[in-house]
Amino acid sequence: MEAPGILWFREIRIKDIPSVGGKGASLGEMANYNFPIPPGFVVTAQAYFRYIEETGIKEKIVSKIDAIDVENTKDLASVSEEVRNIILATPMSETLSNEIKRAYGKLGEKKIAWLTSSEAEFVAVRSSATAEDLPEASFAGQQETYLNVKGKNELVKSVQKCWASLFTARAVYYRKKQGFSTENVGIAVVVQKMINGQTSGIMFTAEPTGDETKIVIEAGFGLGEAIVSGSVTPDTYTVDKGTFKILDKKIHSQTFKIVRQGKDNVKEKLPTAVAKKQKIDDKTIIQIAKVGKQIENHYKKPEDIEWAIENNELFIVQSRPITTLGLKTGVSSEK
Numbered sequence: 001m002e003a004p005g006i007l008w009f010r011e012i013r014i015k016d017i018p019s020v021g022g023k024g025a026s027l028g029e030m031a032n033y034n035f036p037i038p039p040g041f042v043v044t045a046q047a048y049f050r051y052i053e054e055t056g057i058k059e060k061i062v063s064k065i066d067a068i069d070v071e072n073t074k075d076l077a078s079v080s081e082e083v084r085n086i087i088l089a090t091p092m093s094e095t096l097s098n099e100i101k102r103a104y105g106k107l108g109e110k111k112i113a114w115l116t117s118s119e120a121e122f123v124a125v126r127s128s129a130t131a132e133d134l135p136e137a138s139f140a141g142q143q144e145t146y147l148n149v150k151g152k153n154e155l156v157k158s159v160q161k162c163w164a165s166l167f168t169a170r171a172v173y174y175r176k177k178q179g180f181s182t183e184n185v186g187i188a189v190v191v192q193k194m195i196n197g198q199t200s201g202i203m204f205t206a207e208p209t210g211d212e213t214k215i216v217i218e219a220g221f222g223l224g225e226a227i228v229s230g231s232v233t234p235d236t237y238t239v240d241k242g243t244f245k246i247l248d249k250k251i252h253s254q255t256f257k258i259v260r261q262g263k264d265n266v267k268e269k270l271p272t273a274v275a276k277k278q279k280i281d282d283k284t285i286i287q288i289a290k291v292g293k294q295i296e297n298h299y300k301k302p303e304d305i306e307w308a309i310e311n312n313e314l315f316i317v318q319s320r321p322i323t324t325l326g327l328k329t330g331v332s333s334e335k
Contacts, residue, residue, distance in 0.1 A: 004044060004046070005043065005050070005095075005096050005099050005100075006043055007020060007028070008040075009028045009032075009037065009040055009042075010028070010031055010032060011028070012029070012032075012042065013025070013028060014028075018045065019042075019044045019046060019130070020042040020044060020045070020188045020190075021045065021127075021128025021129050021130045021188040022128060022129075022320060023126060023127075023188075023320070024042040024128045024188050026320060027040065027042075027190065027192070028042070030295065030316060030319060035294070035295060036291070036313070036314055036316055037316055038192050038193040038194075038195050038317070039107060039193050040123070040191050040192030041103050042188050042189065042190050042191070043100060043191065045130045045186030045187060045188045046186075047096055048186050048188070048189075050093075050096075051093070051096065057087070058183065060086060061087075061167075062182045064079055064082060064083055065080075065083060065167065066182055070176045070177070076169045076172065076173060077169050080169045080172045081169075083167040084164040084165070084168070087163050087167070088160060088161065092156070097156050100155060100156055103191070104152055104155050104191070105152070107191070121151070122148050122149070122193070122194040122196075123155065123193060123194055124145065124146070124147050124148075124149070124190075124191075124192050124193075124194050124317075125155065125158040125159065125161075125162060125189060125190070125191055126146075126162070126189070126190040126192070126318075127144055127165055127190075128187070128188040128190050130185065130187065130188060144162055144165035144168075146158040146162070147194065147225070147265060148194060148262075149263075155191065158189075159189045162187065166185070192317075194260075195310050195315045195317065196310055197222065197223055197224060197308030197309055197310050197315075198222070198310055199308070199309045200219070200220060200223055200224035200227065200307065200309070201224060201234060201306075201307055202218045202224070202227060202228070202234075202307075203216070203217045203218070203288060203303075203304075204302070204303075205241070205296040205303045205305070206296075206302035208322070212241070213240065213241050213242065214240060214241060214247065215238070215239040215241050215292050215293065216236060216237070216239075217236070217237045217239065217285060217288055217289060217292075218237075219234055219235045219237070219279040220235070220254055220257070220279055221270065221279055222257025222268070223257070223265060223308075224306055224307075224317070225258050226256075226257065232254050232257075233252040234279070235250060235251050235279045236248075236249075236250040236252075237250075237285045239285065239286065241289075241293055244289055251276070251277075253275045254270060255269065255270060256269050257270055280309070287314060288307055288314065291314065291316065295316070295319055299319075299321065301322075302321070302322045303319045303320065303321060304320050305319040
């Protein structure tokens, strides 16, 4: 039987990394254990592999990438761009395109109580490399993410852009250095309902220094993009993992937040009185920490978690192992 082109989060478990990548597998696993995950689906790596086979571009891609001297910066940049352009110029099959459009239509029907119908149509489209987040091969951050995607045709285009991003110069260089075969590395694409966070952040269920008795939560106003990109300094709250007592709070002034306007994310200046406020109240800090501990208990290892709050509802946008913990402390992060 032909492998599916699309899998809904509820159809996915952590064992499905070869099909849906680390990001997709983690979201599916958490959705099945009723963590507060925004609904979504994954365009599988098998769909990508079928695409390059059926369109006849696989050999062209492999031969071009395999011929690159990655230490020649000019060669690396020009050939990787050429390969990305081949993918962007080669349409996917009508069968897969229609399957993606149908799934997008169904996703719009999966209502979150307070979302308006127009808000419900916005999705985040995230690349998920199929060897992502393995300690020896962390592809995290090497492929693209597209936010505020709206409309069936725009979604199909964004999926194709994610496929093309498998061949950024940075990603190609990394894979060559790690010895990954071009024809064996695939890419899945996560399509997830956008959460327009009033506050957002990152949580580490162990201190990055290696102390596994504490949870560290970073929080800022607006969308998480400002924190992830490092353009604002977030509040930092440290919580005892056993008692959920807040041990420390570092409040930082935030001069702007990133908000959605139409399809764009824009900076919005914050009044001084708001800028200096604690970003989330103590009750919410503890609520987020408790969910973090539950996720860590599920995976049996410390996790790096992105979260967002919209209309007082907490959502977990993604979670992945803190793969650097063992490297920093000299001990394995595996328990």
